[in-house]
Amino acid sequence: MKSKTPNTEVSSYESAKRPTVRLVSNTTVYEEALEHGRLIGLYWSATGQVQRENMAARLPQVNWKLDSLRHPLHTFELEIDCQSLHNRWDWIGSSTRAGKRDGTTEAVVELRHQVRPVSLKVVTRLDGTSVLVRYLEITNTGKLPAALGSVSPWSGILWVTHTDQPYHLTNANPAFEERGKSKFTLGYMASEEWGYEGDFVWQPLPQENFRIERKAFGRSWGTTLLHLEERGHRGADFSWPCVERQFFRGICLSP
Numbered sequence: 491m492k493s494k495t496p497n498t499e500v501s502s503y504e505s506a507k508r509p510t511v512r513l514v515s516n517t518t519v520y521e522e523a524l525e526h527g528r529l530i531g532l533y534w535s536a537t538g539q540v541q542r543e544n545m546a547a548r549l550p551q552v553n554w555k556l557d558s559l560r561h562p563l564h565t566f567e568l569e570i571d572c573q574s575l576h577n578r579w580d581w582i583g584s585s586t587r588a589g590k591r592d593g594t595t596e597a598v599v600e601l602r603h604q605v606r607p608v609s610l611k612v613v614t615r616l617d618g619t620s621v622l623v624r625y626l627e628i629t630n631t632g633k634l635p636a637a638l639g640s641v642s643p644w645s646g647i648l649w650v651t652h653t654d655q656p657y658h659l660t661n662a663n664p665a666f667e668e669r670g671k672s673k674f675t676l677g678y679m680a681s682e683e684w685g686y687e688g689d690f691v692w693q694p695l696p697q698e699n700f701r702i703e704r705k706a707f708g709r710s711w712g713t714t715l716l717h718l719e720e721r722g723h724r725g726a727d728f729s730w731p732c733v734e735r736q737f738f739r740g741i742c743l744s745p
Contacts, residue, residue: 491584491585491586491597493586493595493597493616494588494595495589495593495594495595495616495617495618496618497515497516497618498514498515498516498595498616498617498618499512499513499514500512500513500514500586500595500597500616501514502584503543505521505523505532505543505546505547506547506548508523508524508525509523509524509581509584510522510523510524510532510546511523511584511597511599512540513597513614513616513622514538514540514616515616515617515618515619515620515621515622516538516618516619516620517535517536517537517538517620518534518535518536518538518620518621518622519533519534519535519538519539519540520533520534520535520622521533521541521546522565522599522646524579524581524601525558526558526559526577527577527578527579527580527604528558528563528564528576528577528579529564529565529566529579529599529601529612530550530558530563530564530565530646530647531550531563531565531646531647532546532549532550533546533549533550534648536620550563550647556647561647562645562646562647563646563647564576564577564645564646565612565644565645565646566612566626566641566642566643566644566645567640567641567642567645568610568626568628568640568641568642569638569639569640569641570606570608570636570637570638570639571606571636571637571639572637572639573606575603575606575608578603578604578605579601579602579603579604579610580601580602580603580604581599581600581601582600582601582602582609583600584597584598584599584600585597585598585600586598589615589616589617590615591615591617593617593618594615594616594617595615595616595617596613596614596615596616597613597614597616598611598612598613599611599612600612606632606636607630607631607632608628608629608630608631608632608636609628609629609631610626610627610628610629611626611627611629612624612626613625613626613627624643624644625643626641626643628641674694674695675692675693675694675695676692676693676694676695676700677690677691677692677693678690678691678693678702679691
């Protein structure tokens with residue numbers, strides 16, 4: 491698949507008998523694949539490092555010990571009529587198209603659900619910078635109306651750092667503290683009120699869940715800036731139930 495936007499690349503190939511898409515924009519690299527009926531993330535890179543195809547074929551089960559049937563690796567969350575549609579998807583195809591914004595390219599993964607009459611396009615916008623934008627195009631192909639319960643256009647695994655035995659027999663990365671302390675710090679704007687534009691704070695992430703929720707209350711301004719470091723209505727959930735894994739999901743909140 492060709493991308494007409496400079497400094498971007500969209501590739502589609504088969505990895506371990508899984509249809510896979512690789513997205514590259516500036517130094518950001520991201521791959522995802524359909525496994526066991528779930529669209530799952532394989533890896534992220536912020537330094538432009540592309541995993542070899544034989545390495546990507548081992549992710550996430552072999553290298554990271556992550557089972558896509560047991561861990562929240564799916565790249566989106568969708569609930570319709572109180573039914574979670576994070577699994578049981580068939581791969582229809584992948585393509586690229588001109589973005590809705592000038593100078594951008596959109597990578598499209600098209601899926602069809604095996605149970606409900608729903609088709610889905612997972613759209614990722616690339617503009618040549620290191621920032622990726624994602625949204626979902628959800629189509630009810632049935633004859634009856636359906637209630638959209640909740641949507642997370644992007645979720646899954648964000649970071650894996652095996653720093654504990656038996657993965658390392660020595661202190662391979664002394665920047666990590668001992669088990670039980672936060673290994674990730676989240677930076678975000680603590681306030682959206684006038685006069686508090688510089689109110690940027692750092693929050694060590696607890697080992698359970700951490701949630702940021704903002705409501706605009708009719709305002710036309712606001713920020714969704716989130717900066718994670720190692721160590722409309724919108725929100726973000728972060729959790730690391732295992733000390734070496736960081737999961738996330740961006741969510742849409744009702745008015």
